[in-house]
Amino acid sequence: xxxxxxxxxxxxxxxxxxxxxxxxxxxxxxxxxxxxxxxxxxxxxxxxxxxxxxxxxxxxxxxxxxxxxxxxxxxxxxxxxxxxxxxxxxxxxxxxxxxxxxxxxxxxxxxxxxxxxxxxxxxxxxxxxxxxxxxxxxxxxxxxxxxxxxxxxxxxxxxxxxxxxxxxxxxxxxxxxxxxxxxxxxxxxxxxxxxxxxxxxxxxxxxxxxxxxxxxxxxxxxxxxxxxxxxxxxxxxxxxxxxxxxxxxxxxxxxxxxxxxxxxxxxxxxxxxxxxxxxxxxxxxxxxxxxxxxxxxxxxxxxxxxxxxxxxxxxxxxxxxxxxxxxxxxxxxxxxxxxxxxxxxxxxxxxxxxxxxxxxxxxxxxxxxxxxxxxxxx
Amino acid sequence: xxxxxxxxxxxxxxxxxxxxxxxxxxxxxxxxxxxxxxxxxxxxxxxxxxxxxxxxxxxxxxxxxxxxxxxxxxxxxxxxxxxxxxxxxxxxxxxxxxxxxxxxxxxxxxxxxxxxxxxxxxxxxxxxxxxxxxxxxxxxxxxxxxxxxxxxxxxxxxxxxxxxxxxxxxxxxxxxxxxxxxxxxxxxxxxxxxxxxxxxxxxxxxxxxxxxxxxxxxxxxxxxxxxxxxxxxxxxxxx
Numbered sequence: 001x002x003x004x005x006x007x008x009x010x011x012x013x014x015x016x017x018x019x020x021x022x023x024x025x026x027x028x029x030x031x032x033x034x035x036x037x038x039x040x041x042x043x044x045x046x047x048x049x050x051x052x053x054x055x056x057x058x059x060x061x062x063x064x065x066x067x068x069x070x071x072x073x074x075x076x077x078x079x080x081x082x083x084x085x086x087x088x089x090x091x092x093x094x095x096x097x098x099x100x101x102x103x104x105x106x107x108x109x110x111x112x113x114x115x116x117x118x119x120x121x122x123x124x125x126x127x128x129x130x131x132x133x134x135x136x137x138x139x140x141x142x143x144x145x146x147x148x149x150x151x152x153x154x155x156x157x158x159x160x161x162x163x164x165x166x167x168x169x170x171x172x173x174x175x176x177x178x179x180x181x182x183x184x185x186x187x188x189x190x191x192x193x194x195x196x197x198x199x200x201x202x203x204x205x206x207x208x209x210x211x212x213x214x215x216x217x218x219x220x221x222x223x224x225x226x227x228x229x230x231x232x233x234x235x236x237x238x239x240x241x242x243x244x245x246x247x248x249x250x251x252x253x254x255x256x257x258x259x260x261x262x263x264x265x266x267x268x269x270x271x272x273x274x275x276x277x278x279x280x281x282x283x284x285x286x287x288x289x290x291x292x293x294x295x296x297x298x299x300x301x302x303x304x305x306x307x308x309x310x311x312x313x314x315x316x317x318x319x320x321x322x323x324x325x326x327x328x329x330x331x332x333x334x335x336x337x338x339x340x341x342x343x344x345x346x347x348x349x350x351x352x353x354x355x356x357x358x359x360x361x362x363x364x365x366x367x368x369x370x371x372x373x374x375x376x377x378x
Numbered sequence: 379x380x381x382x383x384x385x386x387x388x389x390x391x392x393x394x395x396x397x398x399x400x401x402x403x404x405x406x407x408x409x410x411x412x413x414x415x416x417x418x419x420x421x422x423x424x425x426x427x428x429x430x431x432x433x434x435x436x437x438x439x440x441x442x443x444x445x446x447x448x449x450x451x452x453x454x455x456x457x458x459x460x461x462x463x464x465x466x467x468x469x470x471x472x473x474x475x476x477x478x479x480x481x482x483x484x485x486x487x488x489x490x491x492x493x494x495x496x497x498x499x500x501x502x503x504x505x506x507x508x509x510x511x512x513x514x515x516x517x518x519x520x521x522x523x524x525x526x527x528x529x530x531x532x533x534x535x536x537x538x539x540x541x542x543x544x545x546x547x548x549x550x551x552x553x554x555x556x557x558x559x560x561x562x563x564x565x566x567x568x569x570x571x572x573x574x575x576x577x578x579x580x581x582x583x584x585x586x587x588x589x590x591x592x593x594x595x596x597x598x599x600x601x602x603x604x605x606x607x608x609x610x611x612x613x614x615x616x617x
Contacts, residue, residue, distance in 0.1 A: 003490060004487055004490050004491060007483075008476075008479075008487065011478045011479055011483070012476075012478050014478075015477065015478030286474070287474075287476050287477070287478075290470070290474045290476065291476075293433070293435060293462070293468055293470075294462065294463070294468060294488060294491070294535075295459055295460075295461075295462035295463025295464070295466065295491060295492070296459070296463070296491055297456070297459050297463075298455065298459070300491075
């Protein structure tokens with residue numbers, strides 16, 4: 001039977017090449033539309049939790065009821081030693097986050113978010129375009145992202161600005177370190193950060209970052225920390241990332257808008273894709289009716305329609321994916337990146353193929369409902 | 379003569395109650411091996427409905443259809459498909475060849491669908507294309523053929539898998555008189571050669587003398603006319 005299905009499917013599709021090209025382009029654009037909307041959401045989520053995930057630690061210790069990374073509040077600096085002394089903790093250092101006011105070299109002012117790094121520079125930028133992360137150890141030295149050069153009015157290493165009356169010298173430019181709040185991140189040392197952060201005193205930090213010793217259960221260590229230290233909350237990296245994302249996604253109107261837009265993109269993409277495939281089957285309805293009358297099994301026709309839907313869908317998805325990855329690449333250095341993960345990509349492809357199968361199912365139903373008199377009179 | 383197909387009390391109605399429309403009324407009919415019948419009647423008389431039932435495409439409301447002495451089970455779609463692909467050959471009004479396949483492919487898929495092996499298909503295809511003078515058209519697409527050539531291909535397609543019954547619905551409707559006559563003569567010649575039952579629906583009464591039997595249908599009631607009467611009829615209608 002396959003000796004009939006494949007040649008008929010292919011010949012039916014390639015007979016009208018312009019129609020074939022338009023169909024594949026239609027599906028590719030529909031897939032791209034859905035992928036782009038989902039990609040925006042993934043990029044948004046990744047931006048939300050990027051610093052947490054890139055820090056490469058196991059545990060985050062913070063003030064109780066910290067809603068998101070950006071909203072950490074002060075905890076005593078000696079918590080670092082307390083955490084480090086808990087059995088099972090291999091390493092612990094601090095991290096400080098605060099809001100400050102950046103003053104351009106030519107006087108303009110904007111709000112920024114300071115990230116103060118401890119000795120190991122954990123929680124710092126993960127990709128550097130120019131300079132070195134170690135430079136932040138130098139007094140009054142900061143690293144900003146290339147995306148915010150214009151916003152901050154600094155373009156070269158050594159350029160200077162001011163925060164809270166203190167100098168800020170550019171010691172490096174990071175790459176792809178976006179901020180969700182639209183306030184640029186300013187990386188520096190904890191000591192420098194304290195100069196720029198009026199709400200913190202010298203004995204305060206925001207987070208204690210810890211790594212667990214090998215072969216030790218993180219939950220056990222977490223429970224020990226909670227038991228030993230009062231008025232703090234302890235989360236694993238994944239839990240903290242999830243909390244930050246949930247806060248921005250679900251507790252702020254912005255996140256809901258992103259989700260709805262992504263779902264609408266997916267829905268519109270699915271409808272366009274299904275409609276396009278349905279239309280190409282309808283174009284050949286008279287031919288299917290003839291095959292049915294000539295004694296071709298319904299199963300054979302189902303296989304032909306399914307093979308066409310999957311091959312057209314597959315081609316469209318491949319082209320749509322190429323467009324999407326090109327767009328991801330193009331947007332990589334923009335404030336709103338398109339990103340994906342293997343799971344999201346596979347899920348989107350599976351969903352799109354399901355749409356193809358659904359479209360073929362509806363198409364074939366239309367064929368099997370044909371009046372036999374129609375078959376006779378063409 | 380060997381009986382190939384029989385209608386026993388076949389009726390077909392649409393709707394119910396006050397709006398019941400009886401399209402066919404108790405049709406009893408038997409078709410024999412190699413016999414060519416023509417079905418005539420005015421528009422809406424039930425010709426295509428009867429042809430659809432004979433082609434196992436439409437279930438009768440009452441009565442039964444026997445093919446090779448076996449009652450056709452209209453409730454089993456799979457067995458209907460099997461009957462169509464093994465025992466029936468169709469010729470449609472507009473040939474309805476698949477436009478995306480060459481003539482050879484249009485014929486070959488019918489053979490493959492009927493389970494014929496490649497050698498048999500090739501032999502059969504060569505023979506039919508030769509007999510129907512279509513050898514030069516073998517690798518052309520339907521759009522490259524004239525209406526008459528397309529109907530000749532449709533004849534070849536209907537006969538390729540050696541069906542015992544060939545049904546044709548107004549095969550000459552889209553053709554001029556001379557081309558139509560040639561097509562019908564070819565159809566009759568090939569069907570007789572294959573010893574297939576041939577049932578042709580037509581509006582063209584000039585074709586009637588070419589057939590063995592003339593079946594007339596009016597208001598759903600079928601009657602058989604004597605061939606001589608039909609011959610006289612043709613005398614008055616031919617231009």
